[in-house]
Amino acid sequence: MDFETVVRTRFSARMFKPDPVSDETIERILEVAQQTPSWCNTQPWHLTITRGQGTQRFREALVAHARSGAKPQPDFAFPAAYEGDYRERRKVCGVQLYQSLGIERDDRGRAAQQALENFNLFGAPHTAIVTTDEALGVYGLLDCGLYVQTFMLTARNLGVDSIAQAALASYPNLIRAHFGLPAHRKLVCGISFGYAIAEHPIHSYRTQRTSIGDVVTFVD
Numbered sequence: 001m002d003f004e005t006v007v008r009t010r011f012s013a014r015m016f017k018p019d020p021v022s023d024e025t026i027e028r029i030l031e032v033a034q035q036t037p038s039w040c041n042t043q044p045w046h047l048t049i050t051r052g053q054g055t056q057r058f059r060e061a062l063v064a065h066a067r068s069g070a071k072p073q074p075d076f077a078f079p080a081a082y083e084g085d086y087r088e089r090r091k092v093c094g095v096q097l098y099q100s101l102g103i104e105r106d107d108r109g110r111a112a113q114q115a116l117e118n119f120n121l122f123g124a125p126h127t128a129i130v131t132t133d134e135a136l137g138v139y140g141l142l143d144c145g146l147y148v149q150t151f152m153l154t155a156r157n158l159g160v161d162s163i164a165q166a167a168l169a170s171y172p173n174l175i176r177a178h179f180g181l182p183a184h185r186k187l188v189c190g191i192s193f194g195y196a197i198a199e200h201p202i203h204s205y206r207t208q209r210t211s212i213g214d215v216v217t218f219v220d
């Protein structure tokens with residue numbers, strides 16, 4: 001795939017086949033993603049990647065925690081509100097998701113069930129927990145964001161589908177305890193990955209982007 005095709009055809013997968021990604025392919029994704037630039041070349045990202053029973057035990061722990069009604073306690077505050085354009089864009093992508101699954105607007109039960117799928121890792125055979133070092137602050141977080149995109153694009157180029165999941169950053173204490181991560185590793189997000197069930201209705205739409213005129217100002 002040429003680079004533009006990789007970028008244009010990546011999408012967030014939300015229904016995976018159980019088939020694992022080979023260790024060789026995972027290593028290749030990691031080798032390429034490791035080329036991500038970072039401030040002063042600090043490379044502040046760390047990944048905890050689950051395979052096989054590791055994924056199964058993790059999803060069971062997450063689903064049980066989410067079902068228990070545990071309150072999200074993210075290391076980095078989630079947006080308090082979405083207003084204006086952000087509110088509209090968020091709404092549209094939510095409507096697309098629910099419509100693809102035939103979930104009615106006021107069917108809170110099914111919407112909540114679908115939200116819980118985040119903690120089931122959408123059935124993916126692997127998830128990568130991405131953490132940054134607290135000492136590197138907001139720019140360490142930015143570097144990790146770049147890393148996440150390099151990882152997802154490289155995966156796409158190798159035929160591997162993925163989804164970044166801020167939902168997993170809801171429960172950093174549980175995740176640190178589960179994987180034995182030290183307190184200074186702050187949770188950025190998860191990336192669940194594997195092979196999407198392409199023909200599933202949840203993959204029948206693609207999100208749109210606003211025009212570049214809305215986000216770019218040229219100065220001559």
Ligand SMILES: Cc1cc2nc3c(=O)[nH]c(=O)nc-3n(C[C@H](O)[C@H](O)[C@H](O)COP(=O)(O)O)c2cc1C
Nearest residue numbers: 010011012093118163164165166167168189206207
């Ligand atoms: C940092 C980040 C966190 C995200 N967290 C979630 C999430 O928790 N659950 C989810 O279903 N999608 C999540 N997404 C996916 C976005 O909803 C998706 O990228 C966006 O709607 C654009 O769609 P696309 O990825 O298919 O192009 C996240 C994306 C990013 C970049």
